[in-house]
Amino acid sequence: MLFYDAVNPAPNPRRVRIYLAEKGLSVPSETLSIVAGEHKGPDFLAVNPLGQIPALKLDNGDVLTESVSICRLFEAMHPAPPMFGEGPQGMAEVDMWIRRAELRMMVPLSMVWAHCHPFTARVVKPQYTEFGESQRPRVISAMREFDRALADRDYLSGKGYSMADIVLLSVVDFAGFVGIPIPEDQANLRAWHERVSARPSAQA
Ligand SMILES: N[C@@H](CCC(=O)N[C@@H](CS)C(=O)NCC(=O)O)C(=O)O
The missing domain is CATH 1.20.1050.10 (Glutathione S-transferase Yfyf (Class Pi); Chain A, domain 2)
Structure with a gap:
């Protein structure tokens, strides 16, 4: 897995980082510079054609985008403690x-x-x-x-x-x-x- 991240104040990747911290999980990550436009460069567009961060590349090569959806994947893998309600x-x-x-x-x-x-x-x-x-x-x-x-x-x-x-x-x-x-x-x-x-x- 590889988590494509960006530093604050970018709010959407931060959600995933907060979620992972709450769950005590850690995932390999790569931080892109939004200021330098790395999220619109060819390397990242090949990962996420939307040119948006966060994205999560799975071990099978598939890519998930949308911060909440990425957290839902982790929630399904690690249900305790529940963060999406009971x-x-x-x-x-x-x-x-x-x-x-x-x-x-x-x-x-x-x-x-x-x-x-x-x-x-x-x-x-x-x-x-x-x-x-x-x-x-x-x-x-x-x-x-x-x-x-x-x-x-x-x-x-x-x-x-x-x-x-x-x-x-x-x-x-x-x-x-x-x-x-x-x-x-x-x-x-x-x-x-x-x-x-x-x-x-x-x-x-
Ligand atoms: N709904 C998406 C929004 C992702 C998003 O807009 N990310 C911002 C950074 S916080 C971004 O990459 N913006 C660049 C753009 O939209 O072109 C999510 O929650 O992941």
């Missing part, structure tokens, strides 16, 4: 929160990142700045949805720390990097963020 309802809840973090927060955040940030100006041409700015309030309102959900629980699924918390942590930290910190008045989300950031795995 029982029908528990598993569905973790899946629901993962999708909400990705669709309701990461999607508008990606638009702010792509269309407003100076780092992406080199590759996103043209940048539709006005459109990008219009997505900033959507990120904050998605944060508010999570703030409300966390009013009566320590972790998203309610049954303990899970992959959903890993995905949300990666998105919230990336939002901070893009210039959208958790608002002061979102005390539940801020407390959750402190809680999950205190786990050793968050250093990944």
Whole structure:
């Protein structure tokens, strides 16, 4: 196996690193430089034609992409401790929160990142700045949805720390990097963020 990785602040490979740290697993890896465009070079495009990181090359030569799918493979191989929920309802809840973090927060955040940030100006041409700015309030309102959900629980699924918390942590930290910190008045989300950031795995 070979895990294709990229350093922070790239949020998606970080999810896999946090997951592996939580599970106590280690996988051979190669770190590519996004700044140097290595993820768009011919060698990596031969691995993942999408030119996106992370990717996981399996021993049989097949390649998996998508951070959550890569973690699902490891989960099937190493089910304990469960990180994708337990029982029908528990598993569905973790899946629901993962999708909400990705669709309701990461999607508008990606638009702010792509269309407003100076780092992406080199590759996103043209940048539709006005459109990008219009997505900033959507990120904050998605944060508010999570703030409300966390009013009566320590972790998203309610049954303990899970992959959903890993995905949300990666998105919230990336939002901070893009210039959208958790608002002061979102005390539940801020407390959750402190809680999950205190786990050793968050250093990944
Ligand atoms: N949904 C994918 C997203 C992967 C992704 O967008 N990775 C970023 C780095 S964090 C990337 O490679 N961006 C370059 C691009 O999209 O061209 C996942 O979760 O793995």
